[in-house]
Amino acid sequence: MAETRDLSLLFNPKSIAVIGASKDPTKIGHVILKNLVEGGFAGQVYPVNPSADVILYQHAFASVKDIPSPVDLAIIVTPQPVVLKILEECGEKGIKNIVIITSGFAEVGNAKDEEGIKEIAKRYGMNVIGPNCMGYINPSARVDSVFNPVYKLGRPKAGEIAFISQSGAVGAAVIDLAAKMGVGISLFVSYGNAAVVNEVDILEYLERDPKTKVIAMYLEGVRDGRKFLETARRITKKKPIILIKAGKTEAGTKAVKSHTGNLAGDYAVYSAAFKQAGIIEVESLTDLFDYSKIFLQPFPGGKRVGIITNGGGIGVLTSDLVIKQGLELADFNINTKQILREKMPMHVNITNPLDLAGDADVKRFELAIEYLLTEENVDIIILTPLMQTISLDASIVDLIVKKSQQMIKPMVVVTIGGSYTEQARTLLENGGVPTYTSPYVATGALAKLVWYAKYYER
Amino acid sequence: MAETRDLSLLFNPKSIAVIGASKDPTKIGHVILKNLVEGGFAGQVYPVNPSADVILYQHAFASVKDIPSPVDLAIIVTPQPVVLKILEECGEKGIKNIVIITSGFAEVGNAKDEEGIKEIAKRYGMNVIGPNCMGYINPSARVDSVFNPVYKLGRPKAGEIAFISQSGAVGAAVIDLAAKMGVGISLFVSYGNAAVVNEVDILEYLERDPKTKVIAMYLEGVRDGRKFLETARRITKKKPIILIKAGKTEAGTKAVKSHTGNLAGDYAVYSAAFKQAGIIEVESLTDLFDYSKIFLQPFPGGKRVGIITNGGGIGVLTSDLVIKQGLELADFNINTKQILREKMPMHVNITNPLDLAGDADVKRFELAIEYLLTEENVDIIILTPLMQTISLDASIVDLIVKKSQQMIKPMVVVTIGGSYTEQARTLLENGGVPTYTSPYVATGALAKLVWYAKYYER
Numbered sequence: 001m002a003e004t005r006d007l008s009l010l011f012n013p014k015s016i017a018v019i020g021a022s023k024d025p026t027k028i029g030h031v032i033l034k035n036l037v038e039g040g041f042a043g044q045v046y047p048v049n050p051s052a053d054v055i056l057y058q059h060a061f062a063s064v065k066d067i068p069s070p071v072d073l074a075i076i077v078t079p080q081p082v083v084l085k086i087l088e089e090c091g092e093k094g095i096k097n098i099v100i101i102t103s104g105f106a107e108v109g110n111a112k113d114e115e116g117i118k119e120i121a122k123r124y125g126m127n128v129i130g131p132n133c134m135g136y137i138n139p140s141a142r143v144d145s146v147f148n149p150v151y152k153l154g155r156p157k158a159g160e161i162a163f164i165s166q167s168g169a170v171g172a173a174v175i176d177l178a179a180k181m182g183v184g185i186s187l188f189v190s191y192g193n194a195a196v197v198n199e200v201d202i203l204e205y206l207e208r209d210p211k212t213k214v215i216a217m218y219l220e221g222v223r224d225g226r227k228f229l230e231t232a233r234r235i236t237k238k239k240p241i242i243l244i245k246a247g248k249t250e251a252g253t254k255a256v257k258s259h260t261g262n263l264a265g266d267y268a269v270y271s272a273a274f275k276q277a278g279i280i281e282v283e284s285l286t287d288l289f290d291y292s293k294i295f296l297q298p299f300p301g302g303k304r305v306g307i308i309t310n311g312g313g314i315g316v317l318t319s320d321l322v323i324k325q326g327l328e329l330a331d332f333n334i335n336t337k338q339i340l341r342e343k344m345p346m347h348v349n350i351t352n353p354l355d356l357a358g359d360a361d362v363k364r365f366e367l368a369i370e371y372l373l374t375e376e377n378v379d380i381i382i383l384t385p386l387m388q389t390i391s392l393d394a395s396i397v398d399l400i401v402k403k404s405q406q407m408i409k410p411m412v413v414v415t416i417g418g419s420y421t422e423q424a425r426t427l428l429e430n431g432g433v434p435t436y437t438s439p440y441v442a443t444g445a446l447a448k449l450v451w452y453a454k455y456y457e458r
Numbered sequence: 459m460a461e462t463r464d465l466s467l468l469f470n471p472k473s474i475a476v477i478g479a480s481k482d483p484t485k486i487g488h489v490i491l492k493n494l495v496e497g498g499f500a501g502q503v504y505p506v507n508p509s510a511d512v513i514l515y516q517h518a519f520a521s522v523k524d525i526p527s528p529v530d531l532a533i534i535v536t537p538q539p540v541v542l543k544i545l546e547e548c549g550e551k552g553i554k555n556i557v558i559i560t561s562g563f564a565e566v567g568n569a570k571d572e573e574g575i576k577e578i579a580k581r582y583g584m585n586v587i588g589p590n591c592m593g594y595i596n597p598s599a600r601v602d603s604v605f606n607p608v609y610k611l612g613r614p615k616a617g618e619i620a621f622i623s624q625s626g627a628v629g630a631a632v633i634d635l636a637a638k639m640g641v642g643i644s645l646f647v648s649y650g651n652a653a654v655v656n657e658v659d660i661l662e663y664l665e666r667d668p669k670t671k672v673i674a675m676y677l678e679g680v681r682d683g684r685k686f687l688e689t690a691r692r693i694t695k696k697k698p699i700i701l702i703k704a705g706k707t708e709a710g711t712k713a714v715k716s717h718t719g720n721l722a723g724d725y726a727v728y729s730a731a732f733k734q735a736g737i738i739e740v741e742s743l744t745d746l747f748d749y750s751k752i753f754l755q756p757f758p759g760g761k762r763v764g765i766i767t768n769g770g771g772i773g774v775l776t777s778d779l780v781i782k783q784g785l786e787l788a789d790f791n792i793n794t795k796q797i798l799r800e801k802m803p804m805h806v807n808i809t810n811p812l813d814l815a816g817d818a819d820v821k822r823f824e825l826a827i828e829y830l831l832t833e834e835n836v837d838i839i840i841l842t843p844l845m846q847t848i849s850l851d852a853s854i855v856d857l858i859v860k861k862s863q864q865m866i867k868p869m870v871v872v873t874i875g876g877s878y879t880e881q882a883r884t885l886l887e888n889g890g891v892p893t894y895t896s897p898y899v900a901t902g903a904l905a906k907l908v909w910y911a912k913y914y915e916r
Contacts, residue, residue, distance in 0.1 A: 026848060103816075108805060153846035154876040167771025169816065169844045173874040176846055180876030218771060246771060251787045252778035255770075255811050284898035285775060285874060312713075313625025313676060313704060317743060320710035329709045347566060353713050358561075358627065386627045388611035388634055390484060416631040416743060418612040418638030440742035 005197065007205040010097035010127045011187060012141045013072030014043040017064050017095070019086055020077035020102075021047030021055050028101060028147040029077040033058070035144040039155070042142065046071065064093045073097045075135060075145050080104035083131065084116045091124035099145050100130035106193050107132050114195050121196040133192025134168035137175065139185060140211065146190070148172055159184015160213035161292050162206045164199065166191060166220045167246070174218075174289055182430030183293055186211040198223055200231050207235045214295040216288050217243040220256045225270075229277045236278030240295045240452050243279050244288045245270060278455055280448050287441065293434045294445040297410035299453035304330035305446070306378035307353035308368045310360040311386040315353030318384055318414060318439040325447040329353075330378040336371050343367055353384075361391045366399055373408050380446055381411040384439065387421040397424050401431030410449060414442045463655065465663040468555035468585045469645060470599050471530030472501040475522050475553070477544055478535035478560075479505030479513050486559060486605040487535040491516070493602040497613070500600065504529065522551045531555045533593060533603045538562035541589065542574045549582035557603050558588035564651050565590050572653050579654040591650025592626035595633065597643060598669065604648070606630055617642015618671035619750050620664045622657065624649060624678045625704070632676075632747055640888030641751055644669040656681055658689050665693045672753040674746050675701040683728075687735045694736030698753045698910050701737050702746045703728060736913055738906050745899065751892045752903040755868035757911035762788035763904070764836035765811035766826045768818040769844040773811030776842055776872060776897040783905040787811075788836040794829050801825055811842075819849045824857055831866050838904055839869040842897065845879040855882050859889030868907060872900045 016036060022029035029049070036045050037056050046067050047060040054060060061067050064074060064086075074095045078086055083102050090098055098121075106114040114131070121128045129135055135145030139158040146153065146168075156178040163178075165171030168190035175188050186209060189202050199222060206212045215235070222228040232241055247256035248267040274281050282288050305322045307329070309315040322329055329352050332340075340350045344364065348357050354372075356364045365385065372378045385396055404411050413428055413435040415421055425435045436442035474494060480487035487507070494503050495514050504525050505518040512518060519525050522532060522544070532553045534544055541560050548556055556579075564572040572589070579586045587593055593603030597616040604611065604626075614636040621636075623629030626648035633646050644667060647660055657680060664670045673693070680686040690699055705711045706725040732739050740746050763780045765787070767773040780787055787810050790798075798808045802822065806815050812830075814822045823843065830836045843854055862869050871886055871893040873879055883893045894900035 028848065031848060104805065147848065148846040149848060152878045154878075165771070167769065167774070169769025169847075170771035170775070172846055173769070173772070173844055173879075176875035176879060180880070220771070220774060244775070246774040246778060248778045249781040251781050252774050254809075255774040255777045255813075284896045285772075286896040286898075311625065311627025311631070313623070313628035313678070314631070314743075316625070316678060316704040316710050316713040317628070317702070319713045320704060320706045323707040323709050347562065351712075355713075386631055388606040388630055390486065390489060390605065390607060417634035420610045420612075421631075421634060422638070438742045438744040440744075 004204050005127055005201045007127055007197065007201060009072050010129070011136065011138050011205065013097065013143065015046070015069065015072045016041070016043065016143070017046040017048050017067060017071045017074045018077065019048040019064060019074055021049050021052070021060060023052055023055050031147045031149055032075060032077060032145050035146070035150065039144050040142045044069065064089050064095065067093070071095045073099065075099045075101065077101045084113060084120065087117060087120045091120055091126065096124070096126055098126055098128045099133070099135035100128060101133060101135060101145065101147065103132035105131045105195070114193065117195045126196065128196035129189065130192045131195060134172060134190035136190065137185070137188040146172060154179025157182065157184045159186060160211060160296055161185050161216060162187045162209070162212040162214070163216045164189045164191065164202050165218040166194070167218055168192065170218045170285065174285065177289055181426060194223065200224065200227050203231050203235060207238065213239060214292050215239055215241045216292040217241060218246065218288065219243055220246045225273070229273050232277040232279050237456070241279045242282060242288060242292050243274060244282050244285060280452065287444070290436060290441050291445045291448055294410070294412065294449045295452065296432070297434065297449065298407050299456070300379040300410050300450055302379040303327045303450045304377055304379045305382055306330045306332070306372040306375065306380070307382045307384065308356065308365065308372065309353055309384040310356045310358060310389060310392060311384065312355045314384040314386065314414065314439065315355050318382055318443065319353050321439045321443040325443040327380070327443060327447055327450065332375060333377050336375045340368070340371055358389055359391050362393060362396050362399055365396060369399070369403050373403065373406070379409060381409055382414060382439070382442060383411065384414040387415055387424045388417055394424070397427045397431070400428060400433055404431065404433045410446065412436060412442050412446065414439045462662050463585055463659045465585055465655065465659060467530050468587070469594065469596050469663065471555065471601065473504070473527065473530045474499070474501065474601065475504040475506050475525060475529045475532045476535065477506040477522060477532055479507050479510070479518060481510055481513050489605045489607055490533060490535060490603055493604070493608065497602050498600045502527065522547050522553065525551070529553045531557065533557045533559065535559045535605070542571060542578065545575060545578045549578055549584065554582070554584055556584055556586045557591070557593035558586060559591060559593060559603065559605065561590035563589045563653070572651060575653045584654065586654035587647065588650045589653060592630060592648035594648065595643070595646040604630060612637025615640065615642045617644060618669060618754055619643050619674060620645045620667070620670040620672070621674045622647045622649065622660050623676040624652070624657070625676055626650065628676045628743065632743065635747055639884060652681065658682065658685050661689050661693060665696065671697060672750050673697055673699045674750040675699060676704065676746065677701055678704050683731070687731050690735040690737050695914070699737045700740060700746060700750050701732060702740050702743060738910065745902070748894060748899050749903045749906055752868070752870065752907045753910065754890070755892065755907065756865050757914070758837040758868050758908055760837040761785045761908045762835055762837045763840055764788045764790070764830040764833065764838070765840045765842065766814065766823065766830065767811055767842040768814045768816060768847060768850060769842065770813045772842040772844065772872065772897065773813050776840055776901065777811050779897045779901040783901040785838070785901060785905055785908065790833060791835050794833045798826070798829055816847055817849050820851060820854050820857055823854060827857070827861050831861065831864070837867060839867055840872060840897070840900060841869065842872040845873055845882045846875055852882070855885045855889070858886060858891055862889065862891045868904065870894060870900050870904065872897045
C-alpha cells in the first residue's frame with residue numbers, strides 16, 4: 001500500500017455492470033439495479049445474469065464479457081461460490097473497479113477465497129471494495145450500491161460530510177438518519193472486509209475530494225495501524241475526522257472477529273494514538289452524526305457562548321453544560337446590554353443565558369440573534385427555542401435559517417419536543433442549521449469544534 | 459411543612475374555575491379553557507371573566523364568587539396585579555385548591571407579592587401550585603392547565619410515569635416528547651416558584667398515588683434540603699426517582715436565580731445526598747425521559763445481557779457498552795447453543811452478541827427471542843434490529859410487542875435510522891417497549907435498572 005490508489009473512477013463511474021442482477025424484487029441484485037435505474041444514474045447500467053433477457057427494462061447480459069462497451073465499475077452480488085470466477089472475468093474484460101457485496105469470506109473463516117480476491121485484484125490492478133459490504137453511495141454521481149430498499153432506508157442528498165464504515169449496517173443506519181434530517185453527504189462507503197481497498201485508501205481519496213469537508217468513520221480495526229495514523233494525522237490538518245471505534249472491550253473484540261474477521265487490537269493504544277493524530281473520537285453512534293455536522297459551521301474565534309432561549313430551564317441546563325464542557329458563558333458588553341435593555345420588555349432579564357421569556361415572539365428572537373451575532377464578546381450562539389409556546393410562530397424557522405446562512409459565527413439550535421418540534425427541527429437541518437435534542441450533545445459537539453479550530457490554526 | 463398536605467382534590471377535581479378565561483385564542487386563558495372543554499374533562503368548568511358572557515359555549519362569571527356551586531380547583535391566569543385580590547376571593551368562595559399560572563413574583567424579585575400568596579394560602583388553608591408555572595396535566599382525570607396549544611405540544615396518554623418539573627418549559631418539552639412516543643404519564647406537574655405547594659408535597663402525593671410507578675424530576679433547588687432527602691429516601695424504597703439537577707455550576711446557579719428565584723445550592727453536596735437517598739441522577743434531559751421508561755420493565759435477576767441483532771456492527775458497539783456500563787455479556791448455556799445451532803442457518807454464529815445476519819427474517823428473530831427469554835444465563839435482552847433490511851418485514855414490531863408484554867425479563871430495543879425506522883420505534887413504544895436510538899443510552903438505562911433492582915430488594 002505504498003503508493004496512493006486512484007479511486008476516482010471507482011467512486012465516479014460512467015458505466016456500471018450489476019453482476020447478479022435479478023428480476024425478483026426480494027433479491028439484493030434487484031434492489032441495487034433498481035436504485036441505479038430509478039435513482040437517476042446518468043451513465044450506462046448493464047445487468048448481468050445468465051438466465052435473464054431483460055431486467056427492469058434493461059437488456060441483460062449472460063456475462064460481463066458479453067457487454068460490448070467498456071465498463072468502469074462492476075458490482076458483484078452473485079452467490080459466494082462463483083465470486084472468484086466472476087472477478088476473473090471482470091479482469092479479462094478490463095474492469096478495474098469492483099464492489100463485492102457478497103459475504104462468506106474472511107468473516108466466516110474462509111481465508112482462502114479472500115486470498116483469491118487479493119490475488120486476482122493484484123494481477124489485474126483492480127480496486128476492489130469488500131467483500132461482505134454494502135459498497136457505496138455517491139449522491140452527486142447518483143451511484144448507489146446499498147441494497148436496502150429506498151422506502152425503508154432513505155438516501156441523503158449531496159453534501160459535504162463523508163462517512164466510511166467497516167460495518168454496512170451501522171453505516172446504513174446513520175445514512176438513513178442523515179436522509180431523514182436532510183443532512184447531505186459527499187460519499188458513504190461501507191468497505192466490509194477490506195481485502196483490497198482499505199480505510200487508508202478511502203481516506204486518501206477523501207483527503208483530495210473537494211466535496212468532502214468532514215470525514216466520519218465507524219472503525220472496528222485497521223490492517224496497518226502506522227499507515228492509518230500517519231494518513232489521519234496528515235488529513236486532520238486539513239479536514240476533521242470524527243471516529244467511533246468498535247471492539248474496545250474484550251467482549252467487543254470477540255464480536256468484531258466474527259463480524260468482519262478483523263482484529264480489533266488494544267483499545268487503549270488505539271485511543272491514545274487517535275488523539276495524537278488529531279482524530280475526534282466519540283462514544284455513541286448518534287454522536288458520530290451529531291458531532292460531524294457541527295464542522296460545517298464557521299470556526300469560532302474563541303469559546304465564549306451566548307445562549308438565547310424562551311424557556312428558562314433549558315437556559316439553565318445549557319449554562320451548566322457550557323461550563324462542564326470547558327466552554328465559557330459570554331459576558332455581554334455594556335453596549336449590547338444597554339441596547340437590549342431598551343428594546344426588550346422589562347420582564348426580560350438582560351443576562352446570559354438571555355431568557356426572552358415564555359411570551360417571546362419571533363421579533364424578540366430576531367433582535368437577540370442580531371445583537372449576539374455582532375457582539376464581540378460572543379464567539380458561539382446556542383439557541384434553545386421552545387417551539388411549543390403560543391407566541392412563537394413557525395417563522396422562527398425561517399429567521400434562524402436566514403441568520404445561520406450568514407455564516408458569521410457558529411450557531412446551533414437545541415430544541416426538544418414532539419411532532420411539531422421535530423418538524424421544525426427537520427426544516428432547520430434542511431436549511432443547514434445543526435440542531436440537537438439535548439444541550440448535552442450540543443455543547444459536547446461545540447467543545448470539539450472549539451478544540452479543532454485551535455488545532456487547525458496551529 | 460410538618461404534616462402531609464392532601465393534594466387528592468387538587469389533582470382530581472370535579473369542578474374547575476378558569477379565572478382569566480379569554481375569548482382571544484392567542485391568550486393563555488383561552489387555551490387552558492379550550493383544553494379542558496375539548497380534552498374531555500367530565501366535571502364542571504367555569505370560565506371567570508368580568509367582561510364576557512359566554513366563552514367557548516360555557517357561561518362565564520364575572521367573579522368566582524358568582525359561581526353558584528362549590529369549586530374544587532381554580533386556575534388563575536389573570537394579569538399579575540390582580541392575582542392577590544383574586545386569590546382572596548377564591549378563599550372567600552371556599553376554594554381550597556389553586557394553580558397560579560401568572561408570573562411576576564419572586565422570580566423577578568417581587569418577594570412582597572409572593573409573601574402575599576403564602577399569607578392568603580395559610581389563612582384559608584389552600585393548596586397553591588405556582589406562581590410562575592404551567593400547573594399540571596392529569597391524563598386519567600382529563601385535567602390540563604398547560605397553556606401550550608395542543609397542535610404544538612402533544613398531551614401524553616395515561617400511564618405510570620409521573621413527571622414533576624420546577625421549569626414549565628422543560629417539563630412541557632419532555633411531556634411533548636412522551637406524547638409523540640406514546641409513553642404514558644400518571645401526572646405532570648410544573649410547580650414554578652413553589653410558594654406554597656413544593657416538591658416535597660408533590661412527592662408525598664406521588665408516593666401514595668397507586669397509578670405512579672416511576673417519578674421523574676427536573677429540579678433547580680429545594681427549600682428544605684433535609685426534608686426533601688428524607689422524603690426521597692423513603693420513596694425510593696418503593697418507587698424509583700430519576701432526577702436532573704439544573705444549576706450545577708456557578709453560571710447555572712446564577713441563571714436559576716433569575717429563573718425561579720431559587721438558590722440552586724452547592725451541587726457537590728446535592729449530588730452526594732441524592733445518591734445516599736437512592737435517587738438516580740441523570741445529566742441530560744433526554745436521559746431523564748429515556749431512563750424513566752426502563753423502570754416499567756420487570757426487574758432483572760442479574761446483569762447478564764443477551765444481545766440479538768441483524769447488524770454485526772451494532773452488536774459490537776452494544777457489547778462494548780454493556781461492559782463499559784458494568785453489565786456482563788451472558789454466556790449462553792450449552793442447551794441453547796445446541797438448539798440454536800440446529801435451527802439457525804450455518805452463517806449465523808451462535809455466540810453473544812447473537813448476530814442473526816443481514817438476511818434475518820422475523821422468524822429468525824422470533825426463535826432467538828424465545829430461547830433467550832427462557833435461557834437461565836440471560837437476565838436482560840437487548841434487541842438491536844436494523845429495520846431497513848430487505849428480509850425484515852414490519853411484523854417484527856408485533857413480534858417484539860407480544861414478547862415484551864409477557865414481562866418475563868427486561869427487554870429493550872436499540873434501533874437507529876430515518877422515517878421508516880422511527881415509525882417502527884414509535885409503534886414499539888406505543889406497545890410498551892422501551893426503545894433507544896443509541897446503545898449508549900440503552901445500556902446506561904439498563905445499568906440503572908440493575909442497580910435499582912438490587913437497591914429495592916435490600
